[in-house]
Amino acid sequence: MSADLSPSDNAKLAAAKRAVEFIEAGMRVGLGTGSTAFWMVKCLGERVREEGLNIVGVPTSSRTAAQAREEGIEIVTLDEARWLDLTIDGADEFDPEMNLIKGGGGAHLQEKIVATASDRMIVIADPSKAVDHLGTFPLPVEVIPFGREATRALIERSLREQDVWARDVTLRMSGDAPFVTDEGNHIFDLSLRRIGDPRELSLMLNQVPGVVENGLFIDICDCVIIGHGDGRAETRERGPRVLHAEADNVFADLGD
Structure with a gap:
């Protein structure tokens, strides 16, 4: 399956294969969006068809929903699933604390909602996505x-008060028209070069009227699987994620 792939695609495939091994029968799984998540959905489809794996997926974009249907994966909405066991997605950058920049594909709003409604988030990536400090990749900010x-x-x-190395704000385009997200919104890409305090920046951006969500994923990722061009995959874990004082699953007391 990987003989004719580029080293980059081989790395993505290696990470995807390792990630879908975490999926067990009966799970409700968030399905990410992007070039790496594409391989994950493909590998998951193979398990569904070949092993009869019984799972349901919650896609994070219309593109992923269409691919999942083609692969034979049963999909439901997040409202129908209510809470997920696991989300697997890619990232545009991740730092040593496993904070992320996502949204290069324009789906970070749905991706963040799905990831935070999951017991666990696994990020799949190739080595080029690892950085010492976030900010080389432009930060997407979805706006109405x-x-x-x-x-x-x-x-x-607001950026004048932030610890960043550049402050260029560019409207994302699709041809001659602004790019439109699945929710009908637009995206500003912030070229910052280096983000000194991702948590503070994320909080600031989401206080700006008109901003829907930004592409900083702070304290959401639990594990990064890094694929390599030779087919190897390495796993990096971080400590337990705490979202709620009493129970991570906010629907736990409502029953199924």
Whole structure:
């Protein structure tokens, strides 16, 4: 299956294969979006067909939903699933604390909702995604179309107080028109080069009127699986994630 693939795709496939080994029968699984998540959905589809693996998936974009259907994976909405056992997704960057930048494909809003509604998030990536400090990859910020330029100005003003190395704010385009997310919103890509305090920046951005969500994933990822071009895969774990004081699953007391 991997003989004709590029080293980059071999690395993504290696990480995807390792990640889907964590999926067990009966699980509710968040399905990420992007070039690496594509391989994960493909590998999961193979397990469903060849092993009869009984799982349901919650896709994070219309693209992933279409692929999952083609692979024979049963999909449901997050509202139907309510809470997930596991989410597997890619990342544009991850730092030593496993904080992430996501959203290169424009799906970070749904990806963040799904990931935080999961007991565990596994990120699959190739070695190029590992960085000492986030910020080399432009940070996506999803905004509503109404008052978009006012929102841009507020973001630019707020960035003056942040520990970043650059402050360029660019509207993401699709041809001659603004890129439109699955929710009908637009995206500003923030070229910051280096983010000194990702947590503070994330909180600041989400306070700006017009901002829907940003692509910083802080304290959400539990494990990173790094695939290599020779087919190897290494796993890096971090400590337990604490989302809620009494129970991670906010629906735990409601029954199935």
